[in-house]
Amino acid sequence: MADGRALGEVFLAACAEHGDRRAVVGGGAELTYAGFAALVRERARTLDALLGPGLVNVGLYAANRAEYLVSYYALLVAGRLPFLADAKFGAAELAGIRTSCGVSAFLHDGAGPFPLENRATAVPGSSLTLALLPATATGAPAPRAATATCRFTSGSTGLPKCLEFTAQAVVSAARTWVAGTGLGPDDRVLCLAGFTNGLAFNTSLLPVFLTGAELHLYQGVPTSGGISRAVARAAATRLVAFPLAYRLLATAPRPDLGAFGTVTRAVSAAAVLDPGVRREFEARYGVRIADYYGVAETGPCTYERDPGRTEGLGSALPGVSVTVVELPTGESEVRVRTASMAAGYLNAPGAFAQRLDADGYYRTGDLGRLADGRLFITGRLGGPINLAGRKIDPTEVERILLALDAVADAVVFADADANGETVLHAALTAAGRITRTEVLDACRADLAPFKVPGRVTFLPAIPRSTVGKVRVTELRRLVADARAGGADGHSPELESNG
Incomplete structure (x- = not known):
């Protein structure tokens, strides 16, 4: 049995603490913490009735919106094991998740058909649909008893690897982010990243709620105008986005400079931001971009706290150890050890342990160096x-x-x-x-x-x-x-x- 309830209890405790404060805004929805918790409890009862006692592994395959958040936390409260599948995954990847991870039920956006053969069941009170896949003997390994949430690597090549995270690891990642970046109850976070990705998962999905802050959701294709309007509507204090968003804003022909008057910091990750884009964005909007380095398998690792620094990916977050090891080839690999590290790959037994060195550091495959306590990424092993x-x-x-x-x-x-x-x-x-x-x-x-x-x-x-x-x-x-x-x-x- 999954350990999702422990993570669900952390979420419900945060909701009880913050009560009538606004929690989630987006797509026409606006939820207070109390209202959010009530919807989660109701949805947990609904899913219990639909899934019965046998279906524990449930995929969540949808775009960012309030419905996603309600269903995710409802699965945890109901003691189910959510598998957060990238909304860009296609039939082949979903079929691989089904057979290699034993996921035979998916909650998905009801607007379109689910890519695999299924029996569609409406979820009362929700715009999501439950897709029940035909029973099949997959021989998939059972998740660890302490696993609370599963996420996937990008799936850019072959079958996406399924990462198992304990409740303790997820909470540790959230608290590390709060402590290391100064996230507080007065923050309004506009998140452009999908919740399946570590950028959103580690900076927004739980950290915002632990502090009593507001999470604002972006929907639709990101454009410079769309992002600017969303920032203005939210009066956002933080913008969480990938480098592409900053490139769009930096090159916008008619930038809305006033929209960014409330933003105190912008967070970028997943790739090193082009220095030219950084300079143009910061000069235009007067907002500093803080780089963040994280790895899917380990959670958040570094963050740039010093507003005077414009190079590198910052220094280690609280409780994180970063080191650089010289390899026999003469290359220097970045390795990290965190309390938010995955327990392993569900569908690749033993593969995760092989990525750890004798001291428990995860071999990232990134080449880099440490200078004045700051991390600089210079390439990838086998990258050129x-x-x-x-x-x-x-x-x-x-x-x-x-x-x-x-x-x-x-x-x-x-x-x-x-x-x-x-x-x-x-x-x-x-x-x-x-x-x-x-x-x-x-x-x-x-x-x-x-x-x-x-x-x-x-x-x-x-x-x-x-x-x-x-x-x-x-x-x-x-x-x-x-x-x-x-x-x-x-x-x-x-x-x-x-």
């Missing part, structure tokens, strides 16, 4: 592309491509030519009219010849998870389809009109 003995950092090429006005998104990856030789491949989404020749000319102007992509493919969109990470398997499929259709960008005359 080896092209005929030359090491190429794909992000360097991507920066050149993204600087083009007619390019909306880009990713550079290693591909193979007809002879099986490695070739640099650039996949682009156009925002205007641009040719392959113009793309290559821009690269040749700023890059060494061996860094110029050998292939260019235009796609309607780059497939990304809610974290913003490229979904590599899907990307390669889309590129193959484009090439088969004659739109792979090999012809100098090929153009994209966005």
Whole structure:
């Protein structure tokens, strides 16, 4: 049996403490802490009746809104085990979660069909639908008795790994964030990240409620105008978002500067923020961006508290130990140890333990250094592309491509030519009219010849998870389809009109 009730009790205790204070705002919903708790208890009773005693593992597959929060905490209060699945997961990933984790029930947005065969059951009082999948013998391992919540890695390649977290680990992550960042009851947090991602899970899903602050939800496609309007409506004191959001705001043609008058800090994570974007955003809006470094498996690790610092990812949060270990290759790997670390991978037994060193530090796979107590990430193990003995950092090429006005998104990856030789491949989404020749000319102007992509493919969109990470398997499929259709960008005359 899962240990969700322990986490649910922490949440209900926070609601009892903060009573009539406003807790959640978004999508037309506005809940006080007392009202939030009442809805959670009612939903827990409803789900108990629908699920019966046998269905403990329940997937939550929906976009950010108040309904998501009510259902998540209701599952915990009811003693169920929530599996937080990325809303961008498709049928293959959901089928993998079903068979490898033993999840045969999913709560999902009722507006569209669930990707797998199921028996749909309406959830009274909710806009979510319960999808009950046909019974099957999966042989999936049983979760640990102390597991309270399960989350997934991005699933960019292969089957998403399922992370098991105890109630103690989740609460520890929340309290670490509160203590390390000064989150307080007067804060109004606008969160753009999906709750399945560590950025939102560790900064917003529980920490806000422990302190009696307000959580404001963003819905829809993020645009500079949409974000600015949401900030103004919430009178937000904190903005939690991925680097893409700050890039949109920094390059907005008509920025709403007044909307950010209440914001005291903006939090960025998942990728190192481009220094140019940081400078432009902070100069425009007068708001400091605080970098945050965390790992899905370990929870929050570092945060920049000093407003005078504009480089690096900050120093270790309370109770977190960060070290850098020199490897036999001469590279320096970042390793972390936290009280919010996962207990293991449910669907990859033993794999998590292999990532821990003899001192219990998690091997992040990130390359970096510590300077004056601050963490600097310099790359990834195995990150550079080896092209005929030359090491190429794909992000360097991507920066050149993204600087083009007619390019909306880009990713550079290693591909193979007809002879099986490695070739640099650039996949682009156009925002205007641009040719392959113009793309290559821009690269040749700023890059060494061996860094110029050998292939260019235009796609309607780059497939990304809610974290913003490229979904590599899907990307390669889309590129193959484009090439088969004659739109792979090999012809100098090929153009994209966005």
